[in-house]
Amino acid sequence: MNCFRRVLLPFYLSGLVVLMLGLFSPKTLAQKSIEIVSKPQVGAFPIVSGSTATNIVVETENAEVVNIAAEALASDIHQISGIKPKVVHELQSTPFLIIAGTLDHSPLIQQLVASKKLDISKIQHKWESFTIATINNPFPKIKQALVIVGSDRRGTAYGLFEISRLAGVSPWQWWADVHPKPRKALYAINGNVTVGEPSVKYRGIFINDEDWGLNAWSKRKMDTDIKDIGPNTYSHVFELLLRLRANMIWPAMHDSTNAFWYYKQNPKVADKYGIVIGSTHCDMMLRSNTFEWGKNYANEYKQKPSEYRYDNNKAQIYQYWEDRIKEAQNYEAIYTIGMRGVRDGSIVGPTTKEGKIQLLDVIFKDQREIFEKYLGGVAKTPQIFCPYKEVLDLYRAGLKVPEEATLIWTDDNFGYIRQLSNPEEQKRSGASGVYYHLSYLGGPHDYLWLTTTSPSLMSYEMTKAYQFGANRLWVLNVGDIKPSEMETQFFLDMAWDVNKWNPENASKYAEYWANSTFGKELAPEIASIKNQYLQLAQNGKPEHLGILQFDDEAKQYRIQAYNQLMKQVDKLKKRVPSYLQDAFFELIEYPVKGAGLMNDKIFYAEWSRQIALSNKPLAIEYTRKLAEAFKQIQALTHHYTTAIEGGKWDHVITYAPRNLAVYGMPQVGVPEILDSTIKAPKVYDRRYLDTTPVSASSQTDSLTIFAADFLKKHTINHEQIMTINGLGLGGKSISRYPFTGISFKETSFENAPYVDYEFLLKRGNYEFSVKCLPTHAIHAGRNLLLGVSFNQEKPSFVNFANLKEDKKWSANVLRGFAESTIPFTSTKSQKVKVRLYLMDTGLAISRLDMKLLNK
Template sequence: MNFNQLIIILGKQNFKSIAVSCFATFLYTSIGCTEILAQPQKNQLSTTVNATPTAFPLIQNRRVPSILTDKADSEVVTIVANALASDLQLVSGTKPAILNGLNNNEDYLIIAGTIGHSKYIDQLIKSKKINVDAIQNKWETYSISTVSAPIKGVKQALVIAGSDRRGTAYGLFEISKLAEVSPWVWWADVKPKPQKELYVLAGNVVSKEPSVKYRGIFINDEDWGLHPWAAKNMDTDIKDIGPKTYAKVFELLLRLKANLIWPAMHDSTKAFWYYPQNPVVVDKYAIVIGSTHCDMMLRSNTFEWQVGYEQEYGRKPGIYRYDTNKDEVYKYWEDRVNAAKNYEAMYTVGMRGIRDGGITGPETKEGKIALVENIIDDQRSIFKKYFGALSNALQIFCPYKEVLDLYTGGLKVPDDVTLVWTDDNFGYLRQLSNTAEQKRSGSSGIYYHLSYLGGPHDYTWLSSNSPSLIAYEMTKAYQFGADKFWVVNVGDIKPAELETQFFLDMAWDTKKWTPENASEYVYDWAKSTFGEEFATEIALIKNQYYQLAQSGKPEHMGLLKFDAATQKQRLAAYTDLVEKVDQLKTRMPHSLRDSYFQLIEYPSKGAALMNQKIFYAQMSLEATETDKKLALDYSQKAKNALEQIIALTHHYNKEIENGKWDGIITHAPRNLETFAMPNIANPEILSDSLRYPAPFDRRYLEKVITSIDGASSSNIVSLNASDCKTKKEIPSEKIIIVKGLGVGGKSISRYPFTGKSFKNDEYLHAPYVEYEVNLKAGEYKLSLKSLPTDAINNERNLSMAVVVNRGAPLFIDADNSKKNKNWTMSVVRGYFEKVLPFKVEKTGETKIRIYLQDTGLALSRIDIVK
């Protein structure tokens, strides 16, 4: 899309003022929506609605071919074959039969199976009808081929061969994608377009091995969504998250080419292993079962130690403390390993306290380190007993929260155990492997967050971490060796559908989506979800939604203090966003209205209304002394915003899909103050339903007040970091522009992330960017705003050197790893800020050169304040 086309689109939006249009145009161009392009699909079969002599008839006059599998193959193959049959029925109106043997009545067949486990696939290999050399003995790979006369009496077959059971499952679901069935067909009610004819053009596809070996999700903080919904609508017999719910979760994981689950483990939910059918279902779906960073050895301590222990062992437990209660804790762990030994499982080693707390034990760091090392040794003795070789037990160690301090303090972890690094809970990775750690046989992995319950404030309501941010951090992780394990905290799964899919798409192929093109992902996703007709507009909506959230998540608005100019800009931008959502909704086919509401409308409007509620409440108080009528108007607008949030949530739970999602979402997780009605100038207008038991306390805002200075200000010269006049790169590196990242919508960064780190005395050799601006003589402050990232590892810093008009360098450390008030401010407002004084001796052109000494530093905006 070029700029003129964008102007035509913007012209149709009927904006209320030129100012709004200008701000919106700035926002769109900043995040790169003018350059959204469809990503070319490589190594993928193509389809057509017209028959050709060699094309395979996937749907022909609404008829579909049967699906042939071998009963001796893994159970997941039959399960996914049945899911594919249901998908094809949605598209064609006819459900294909699932065959386990030939009936000599089939001109066309879909044949699916695993090499060495399916007699039909093995026969095709033996007869040289298919060649599987490229996938033989590979991890989770598949080939899809159109084959003429594969078996006597059959004219043509579409053959899916998997290198292992998950490879076959992924290959089968690729056929669903060929029929344009979304992975979110059930979880977000994305109904496929009916088709009378659909043919697969002759060809052969061979998948690559996944970039990351183990890829999955963590269901967390499920108390306010997934648990009440599952208890009411799915596992109604146990009124909990159980096998029926997990079957749907596991099917989704296979559709997204994932293979691992950290199951729900909050107080509201009984342990995964409490229900005997849960591990049976996880094995049927070929999903690897693990447990969280605080639940060692596949145990779920919140339930199994505190509640279920007496039922399991017939007595109350002692203290969950290894140095004083070793025998009991050891047996507790050993019993689970014994129960899980025949399942594909991954064990978290080490020890933390119950409920995500620190380990109970010695007071000193040295004492804790010695205890954890002893614990890991004992845990590995259990593995030796039940698995023989230690390599037969998948093991991870997660240096999360206080455990990172123990690890950096000298805690030794066996070389074959996978180190799982974490983000800071807000999307910024805390640490990655250094040179020595990258040589570990166990490699490393990542535990990442799209949802979080904890300080400085939860964000469990909506999902707003952008693909650009995820790509920036996860590409960094992969380049520093994190290729063994990626798991993402998705909260209740909904409404984090898009972001979850992006994370798992990256895990499957890290080269396809990079920081440079991640802002284009939404177009690609929207095209496959809603169709090409709507993809450009949905990309505009979602990227604008992400960009606004970068400067303040909806859940964090109560922590932020914006100036008046920025408040007006945000309100105008959100008004524009809602108008786009509503206009597109009128054109959305009726069959996709509910999915549009879930994936696009609810998060967009929820974020807009939260901003309105907070801002109008603040504005009503400010207007009390000067204009009581205006104060009343603002109070009413704040009240209306909360009422609309409640109404939208009611519609989500009760009205779409005939109440299918009843209980899946709440407008006020944990009933936190930020979701309540703030203080307003005229509280008498509030109905009882809007009065929370604990009234909103303005002192809460004083805990963390951050200030966002509006770029409309006459005292500020604001530059986007990408607007440099000149730049100098170094060999084998480049300075990239990352669209959709950071304040202002663009950031610059060195790439790849493995480039050299330059010490202060080496800064002249580092790549740099230079800016030119006309300034009057005088004293100024230079504000550099960067993404609140941490130094990549202990061998690197996160430094810049700033030189103004060839003066002495000023060195800046932009590392945001210290969890203090500055860290809190940075992650809530979306940027790390460093302010430097400088002086201009002579009116005229001033040159500002910034040397980028380290990788992993994303510079977004440069403000010059008089």
Template sequence: MRIHHLLYSVLALAALPVQGQAIKTNSDHQPKSSLHVIFQSSANAFPLVRKGLAAPICYDAKDAAVVGIAATALKSDIKLVTDIEPAVQTDAPAQEYMVIAGTIGQSAMIDQLIASNKLKAERVRGQWETFIIAVIDQPFPRVKQALVIAGSDRRGTAFGIFELSAMIGVSPFYWWADVRPEKKKELYLAPGTAIIGPPSVKYRGIFINDEKWGLVSWSNKNTKDGQNNLGPAVYGKVFELLLRLKANYCWPAMYYGTTAFYNTPANPKLANDYAIVIGSSHCEQMLRNNLFEWSVNFEKEYNEKRGPWRYDLNKDQIHRYWEDRVAQSRNYESTYMIGMRGVGDSEMPGPASREEKIKLWNSIVKDQRAMLEKYIQQPASQVPQTFCPYNEVLDMYRTGQLELPDDVTMVWVDDNHGYVRQLPVPEKQSRSGGHGMYYHFSYLGEPEAYIWLSSISPMLTAFEMKKSYDLGISQLWIVNVGDIKPAELETAFFMEMAWDIEKWTPENAHKYLRKWAAGIFGHALADEIAQIKAQYYELAASGKPDQLLNIPFRTDEADQRIGRYRSLAAKTIALGKKIPDRLQDAWFQLVQYPVLGASWMNQQTLYAARSLSLARQGDKHYAHYSKLAKAAHDSILTITVHYHKGIAGGKWDGMMNTTAKEITNRFFNYAAPVVGTDSLYRAVIAGRKITASKDMAAIPKPLLSIGAKDFFMKKEMNGYRLTNIRGLGITGNGLALLPFTAASVKGNTVEGASWVEYRGKVPPGNYTVRAKLLPTHALNAEHGLRYAISVNGSLPEFVNLDGQGEHWSQRWGNNVIQGFMSGTTRHYFHSSIPATIRIYLLDPGLVLNELTIEE
């Protein structure tokens, strides 16, 4: 007999009052209820595990599949912490203490508790992905106390169950990064009630991309999903991770050679069981993976010759190809990318003229919406659709001639390197389909890739994503995480922001590093770990470990950089000795490998460049630096072998695949370094002609450098804030003009502009003042990237950096690699007393990092 049948007839008994006040608690800065985990008995506390016994976990068999999945995971989590495994049941007699989980309207037990007024759910019912956790006394006859988790929908319930897992100490990355919780003998919930949700962003998820680098290589060795295929063995772990992070959305893997997600029928069914919404990337319309399903598998699937990928020439075949996927996916929660692009990441093929292409694109969208209505049997306006004006299609969109229905979610993009390219103007922010953002923690492409070590800081993510949210991006957030590893920290931060936009802001994002460290490694070492991560991100801001080849560091800069990395590596190794044994594998994955890898890659690249430069100058010291570069390369290989073979019993063998030649030969610096050689040196000595090289030592050093935070005075005007943001940019501090929603100063005037003053002493003379700013893009067409500068009260000179952000330009490429854009003005410094340099910031979103005075 099901428990709700057993108890139904006696629900008229009066309920004891719920302990604690119901409050929204989805943010650390909001007031908390008394509901929390304790590890010893306390008055009226709910005994989750006591005296070797665990309270059973009960849910309704008619509830969504994800509720049972989450309940089973909670069972395993409790055992992981206490070595005691609770029962999970749908049919059982009442017991003294019970965990009851269910979805409002889907669980008879939850609905009975609400009907009897024992569970107050007014603020939960009807919300998106919201849940309540409450300790309730005498919820049913013969039940003394229950821990109740009730969700507004199926994901809300799952999130609530996994919230309990997090409360008892189980990290979302317990499997993905081998974070082992501290053992506890007993677990209790102090009485109270917490309501969490709804989220700030409706759809929140990840894009698995360029996965042949690691995830597919790993899967081929360690799962039975099939060669070059990611199937249920991988996606089961992916979807569980998403639920633990309160995420709900996924663009599946789609790199060259990877079998398409839908080609394994168990995959979409599994996503539905886990309540994960499946979408597809900007270049994959209607849930089709063109790189595999069109280019490789079409003739096998349809038993006919494939025609050209041109809708104007091959409409019937392409239409059927899309229509079949809509029919296959109609019973699953999905979003459909509409429109058309080339196979892969390229322009839509079709007529030669832009006007005819736009006309064709508009007809394609009408056909796609008709097939959605046909198979899903709802108006197209009710079916979630997305459109991403990525790169080439953006030019068509900017003509204003694309007939994009208002109910389609407009998915904007960053520039692939963490800087948001464009956001909607105010009159476009209120479209019924809303707006989304496609962001990157990993990228394979020009000007240089970065898919080895994850180094986009939470501070930059907070700045760019809060900017996006404030300008209307709240329907969908999707982030390219590459292989998921090693972007664990960054992904967790992104999802926390998406869940509660007020929890982490640009101003406080630097505090996340300590919160993250304490949650995994404990409070005692959290400050030191946070400092290590902060230095890691700061160094990467001026040159990602993957992108050092084309950054012209001076010799003194290179030496200083290597010295800082060596010091950071030494601190990391020393601190690692204090990490508990249960967390050593997690420590190596999350902290030590990234720090040591970055340190040695900097040594490899910078020493190799110096070796070449010296050899070309006929300096025999080239050989010393050649040896250092090669030794650093060998060290990277050594720690990678340890990652594969030496931690977690070899669990991650293949994940850090630095020998993926089809990738490394395109963009990377992971092969053995190119260094000065004896033959090159001898040729120079013999007077032979050698290809000229740029000597790093020849780059002039500034006379003076001033960090943005080291201002003498500032004045904030018209509601603007000049805010120092820790951890943002090349100096570790960025002075930002906020809020993002403020209007720009109009025209070439500083009237009403906020300003900041610096003082610096140089000998009298004419000098260049270089302002280095975060290489952001103008918010939208209504703004620029302008500043004005005055020295010793001179008339302000105006600089607009907006043109530097032109995508794919060489200047843009240089900016994103070196981590700053710069403007220069020429000034006369007329005396030997300290000069006053005033900078006016004229557009919101500008971030000043440093001023330099140069000859």
């Protein structure tokens, strides 16, 4: 479609969201998937029938996590039906039984395999896989059994939680109060299904920046004896991970929290739940340096620590690491190797890159020596190396990382992955993985309050990572877990089956998730709200509104768009069943209204200041509106922390993490009318507000074409030019796919894929701009090169790759796009053909603007 038009603002969504139904993993689609229904059918297995619930058999030979998952399933069934099955540990003479066991750890499963009543060929010797099957006459006097068998202990637990999922129990049944729909009876139909292996071996979360939420909540509601994040909190975290088919934790490690290993029950609880223990990019060898070196070293070792620098304090640091490995050797763990500062800073000691690299060579050698002593050798020790921040510079300068270590690539803290494995790195036995952020404390400004990273962006970046070999470990910085529920689930769903949610269909995830969370009837409207909320945040997260500059048209649009979303929320809330009202508030109402009211507060304040002298009555009106918005944010947060489930979430969320200025009462045009009770929080740290303001508004006097509205495309080598909904300005972007396609040099541009557009221009001088996602080049040797040709002339080339995190990068990640401009002169009124050559993969193009410079 020829879509040249004048566009005032970039903030809208287009397209319809399609309902996604079916099981969690498309690897099951070739089979007839098990369903759980409420009415009996011929051959159906009764889970709950009449006043009876079928017992669950878990033999004592199984790992403790299997019993934990069985008890959780029994509780889930009780939530649904009011009848709780018993978890028993030996076969019973009853007509029906649910039997759960792990291969090689369950005599009952082994008997069923030996009698050829159970086929385990699809999961044998596999990682975290499971089969669910109904078996007639499995044992004497038993008419039918529903059998869940796992290839290992977590596989069995996942299988048990799959029954919960099929019965309508959300993974967020405890963490977001998503209570299941009541049903009097439950029957399993359709026989059997096999699920697994997962796409990514280790999949988990990092609890981070917990000071203002999870820690404050834990010490009040969960671990009240130690007043810290401890085993009671972690038991709920670990159950959530199992329900999400995750298997790994990077524990909380901020100044407010004592080290995970300080409480001896924590690793024991992790082992009971089958959760692999890891540590962050700056906490090596399972140590938590802020606490264990900084605060507790003297208590542990009865002496003060010397400086945390390996070149002159090797003996002390070596022992510090060695002691943790001794303690951890009987737990399932992943070890971070290398060295950084005590906190999230550069390694201390040598001042040159060469000196730091030489010191890290020694550190690697000594850490491997510890692995040989206690863990059976480096080949048997899961280990990671994370080239994060300044460590990436050392790696690029020639640091040689042990072959067995998994390279954990990182995003730039704002969702765009810095670098991935090149062809040589993809051959490493340790493979690679990704550390990704949904929450971040740091420059150019934090985003710790609301979660606004879209599934489309996550899928774009994580699919790219997977296609370049990042399949060993994915870890997600979730902040305080809440309010990142849907986004966390999406990330872990992708980690389980990366092919199910590719960039082309990721925008449909919100409806898939809403269907399983709130039901089919409400799902389309909830997804529409969620997707529009995420799209608005693409151009300005609520936490960043104190830095970004919008023109008046953009401000007005955003206020109207958010107000419309808030009205939709209020209208839809009336149709939400009573048992899901709290969940709706937590998952939908609070983030949408919080973001909308933040826009009201910031923009009305700016307007009130602008017109305070010229139009005082209107300035007074604006001041009252922004004050009311501020009060509503406070009231919503108060409701969250005091009213839900009798105060269950006391202090789990705050509207002002770190008390930064953007969260408080802004300067207003007419301060004398304000209620004296309205006060701004104390400004904790303003250094991140010094960034040069950027504009996220559209250009005036511009013709705009959205990149997805091309007239013609040309592809190569079975590639496609994919349109990605929910990504970039206007809610759509285009990109070459798959990401592994070749790169082209300027001299061979004619062989590259291209897209064509057409502008109807008057005579004059123009500035042509291309707006793209602020992504990074995939690896050294690749760029983000784009060729721009006018009327089939020789193209000009622009490279969107930005290796430095400078002011340009800051502006790009805050406003949600990178931009390059090329001058063009139209000597007459004419149709101008613009051809874009997509020279590299990883470039997501959103919008083209042709701005008239002289009239």
